[in-house]
Amino acid sequence: MIEEAVARAFRDEWGQVVATLIRVTGDWDLAEECAQDAFATALERWRRDGVPDRPGAWLTTTARNRAMDRLRRDAVGAAKLREVAAMSYEPAVADDSAVPDDRLRLMFTCCHPALALEARVALTLRTLAGLSTAEIARAFLVNEQTMSKRLTRAKQKIKNAAIPYRVPPAHLLPERTPAVLAVLYLLFNEGYSASAGADLVRRNLSAEAIRLARVLVHLMPAEPEVFGLLALMLLHDARSAARLDPAGVLIPLEEQDRTRWEADKIAEGIAILDEVLPRRQAGPYQIQAAIAACHATAKTAADTDWAQIAGLYHRLSLIAPTPVVTLNRAVAIGMAEGPEAGLLLVDELAEALAGYHLLAATRADLLRRAGRDAEAVAAYREALGQAPTDAERAFLTRRIEEIGH
Structure with missing residues (x-):
């Protein structure tokens, strides 16, 4: 067609x-x-x-x-x-900058220090990846109108401040790296777990994020977090094929067929971590990659070292404290110490993550594990009303049916 x-x-x-x-x-x-x-x-x-x-x-x-x-x-x-x-249709002749790809040139331009961090990320996702304003808004957990205003202000600032469309010299590239990495990770996440629509997975977006991350690794070999991000994306992407059943319903990590995980991507991700972690400059992406490695190397769900994962999330919360990190730590604690321990942390996030479907879904899962079925069904129904994709809604519906209430 x-x-x-x-x-x-x-x-x-x-x-x-x-x-x-x-x-x-x-x-x-x-x-x-x-x-x-x-x-x-x-x-x-x-x-x-x-x-x-x-x-x-x-x-x-x-x-x-x-x-x-x-x-x-x-x-x-x-x-x-x-x-x-006079514009050529072939790839542009390389300029004297260190960035070898027009899309990366645009990415570093979007990430100019004069722009706020969220504006840099949002503008690049809109301009470079073609994500809709609604998709970017969901990635930032804000409404579409708010994101539209941010994008307009960012473009206006570029115009008013006469920010040039050019690549900064090599010695200035590191100051723009955090925003570029944030762009790549949000781009990957939109591909790995789409923010809305019928498709949970949009492999082209995650593949593009991985491709650009590989270019950055070669471009910036002294930046350990670039390696950490690439490892993180590879370890997550290795599980993509096992995340949906033939009917398109989400399969949770513990129920996935691990023989369908891509061993070559897992091996590459682990090798990258083995190379970069000895530098002892672990940042958020390296820690998240280490968490992903714990999952990827567990032969079965029962073999997962949840205590180590909980410890890694604690370390992550010290350098990148966010409600979502706390939510993930709550899951790990719930698995390591029991669901009631995890629920204590989840309940503290009610205000910070109000309306976030994964908060309700996490609470529902912990309640289910604790045997509190009636409360679990209510939480699953709350998550069902908030879930943005068909695959997630189908999974939540199945959970409600399994409990039988």
Whole structure:
């Protein structure tokens, strides 16, 4: 179907088309609008003419032509028009910076220190990955209107402050690394566990995050957290194939068929950790990767070292204290010391994570393990009303049916 071909091209080509147009035109809104127009045109033209051999080149050409039309109507765009007209459809010739990919150039530009951290992450996810405002809002646990305002302010600040679209010199790259890593991890998470819709897993997004992380490892070999993030994503991604049953229902970690986990990704993730942890500069991503490694190396669910995982979450909470970290620690404590111990921590998060479906789902699971079935069903129903994906809703419904209330 043409719709599927366009959707696939959007996943594969959006970031490159937008990044290239921004590099040439210097206009973020124009780049996004022309890219959107190109994909809309593809729906019509490809249905009539067939899918081109090189969808990315076709989309770049169409977006470029639309940009030329827009710039022709703008007297101040005359100089830029010449640059757009000369734009190559092939990958750009490498500049003298250390960043070898247009998408990474855009990522580091989005992560300019003049922007607030959340604005950098959100802007990059919107511009580079093509995530909708609603998807980004869910990733940040805010409403769509709030996120829309943040994106508008970020773009306005880039314009007003005349922040250049360029790569900083190599010695300044580390100061932008935390925001870049946050971008990659949110991008991965949106692929590994989609924030909404029928599909829990969107493998193209997680694959793109891993690809960009590999580039960063080569780009910044002295930054241990870059290695930690790559290891973390590989260890999580290794379990993707086992997360859904044939009907598309979520399978919890303890019930997954571990023979379906990808051994090569687990081995690579462990090898990366073995290389970087001896540097004794463990940050949040390395600690999370160590937690993932505990799960990945347990032969069975019963073999999981929950006490060690709880200890790692405690360490993580000291350097990156967030309600979600505390929620995950509560799960580990509940598994290591008993569900009632975990519930004590979960109940403390009622205000901080109000409306977050995983809070209700976690509480429901601990109540189920504690034998408090009636309360568990009520919590599962609360989570069911908040769950953003069909796969999660199907899983929660199954849990309610299993308890039989």
